[in-house]
Amino acid sequence: MKRSQFLKSAGAAFVLPAVWPWAASAQSERSNCVLVPSETPGPFPLDLTENTFFFRQDIREDRAGVPLRQKIRIVGADNCDPMPNVRVNIWHCDRDGDYSGYAAMGSEGQTYCRGYQMTDANGECEFVTIFPGWYPGRTTHVHFQVHVSSQYSVVSQWTWPHAAAVEVATAHSALYPEGPDPLPPSQDGVFTDGFQLQLADLAWDEAAQEYVSHYEATVEGAGVSGVGYQELTTSAHLALGQNFPNPVARATQIPLDLKSAGEVVWSLWSPSGACVVRKDLGMCAPGRTVLDVDFDALGVPAASYLYQVEVFNASGRFSDVKRMTLLK
Template sequence: MKRGYFLKSLGGLSLLPFVPKLQAQAPPGGGSNCILVPSETAGPFPLDLTANEYFFRQDIREDRVGVQMRQKVRVIGAGNCQPVPGVRVNIWHCDRDGNYSGYNSEEGLTYCRGYQITDDNGECEFITIVPGWYPGRVTHMHFQVHVSTQYSAVSQWTWPHAAVVDAVQTHADLYPEGPDPLTPEQDFAFNDGYDLQLASLEWDAVNGEYVSEYEVTVEGEGTVGIGYEERRTTEVMALGVNYPNPFSVSTALPLELLQPAAVHVTVFDLNGKRVWERDFGDLPAGAHTFDLGANLPNGPQSYAVQVVATTGSGRYLAVRRIARM
């Protein structure tokens, strides 16, 4: 069922309703080293997967046509920025034509839905297709991280718009609807910012598939582990510990680039609000230092510094917590 048809069933509405984004809060009794994923609506097409073990599967394509995508998900705990093993990750998305299984003409069908359990590194993988789109929504993925019977994180992620357009245009024979006409900035779920809801999307020529990676922070604490995000990031950069930390006036954050990269630094408070950012442009390989103190509000506060390095081979991310006295 396409979202456009769903809107017609609500009385012919032509505009998507605005759904306010609810920012998840830090768990009681302790601070958070990382930034909790913003909450989003589960959308009009969720299904309860927990009662049916059939959905416990890695390959969720069934008979859906589209270019193959290996979706990697990593879950980390906000309490200590470590991986969270043994939690259930549900994902669901539309097919190439913008249809969701389980609704209206697709009732009884189960494609593009499934769940996995995170391993010791807080990671799990799915095999699916690059999704299509439907009127009013950019290409996106719904997900739920079921941490306990008392708490689960529900949100959505998208991909760099240019990467999705390139994937569809490169495989135009598989996507008769053509590329997504919207950008995330035009989508109600992402138009107030989507830094924490952006997955990577890269072509793997060896295996003939796209690989997407997404890391999500949820409430609670994880255990020490090394995951694919760290492995990828260490190929390009090493983000050091700022000194002094905590600081009162200024603090220096060291960054070692192992190859030339375009660097963008964003500072968030621990509720996920962006308080400062700067694009440093193309920087050469070698040691770099960023003075952050003068750019942040006065007064005691903790922040998460996100450093994104973009090279010809992809986008790499590292996060460091800093504290002002």
């Protein structure tokens, strides 16, 4: 799916700009896309890598604020095509400017407004959250990390046009007691080198009673295949293929190539981070194994799911994950 198709897929309930903010900017020497600038992770990052609790679409928890549906698209600079199966972490403050997980803010042990998703075949993922507040010295913003492999990840931030952020707080003043954000991105020290590649759009969806935002980031690598996501250590032991057919109507097959014999466990995860199905497939021999999945028998509802394969062999545990869509 190209950039124009991604915009059209958002629906007609709200108006989006005809082009993305950086469409007319200077092009990268390596491709038709421009690499997103790297930024500081800020004073409040948390490592989500080993905590599958944060694999979730809805990251609001108990935080008050106007609903925001944030759509993100990741493309590769080599060919400007979408990058599927890469992990996108995001974190931001609540309406009062506080981050979860920090004793100084009275939020130690809390986890609101943090989570990660895997991009689908179009390089896209989506979060349900609240529109962030602000705090002194910073404009309204969201931190994000695109984890492509164990050797490469990008940490950056996006923001919105200042007038749009002010309008959110003004139109929903009861939800934002601190008032509108007083600092435009142009006066934020983090964005002093420019922020045109870090601007998301924002529009109100009257039917859904929520704001919808789109942000696209270009990172190093080539799109389409998504092979950059695989850890090098994992690829030495297994290669997990995309299920076919996908989307799925009733049944699908998942190809798995093992480099050596091992115990195989297959699991299915919902966008909220819940394990829906987990099956121990026993010892599998080296070579091609095809996993047959019958969704009629599983009895799960239509949704986008992540499927994971874990392999336990003499060298340890290795896993990979991909996304599928069930239609019913």
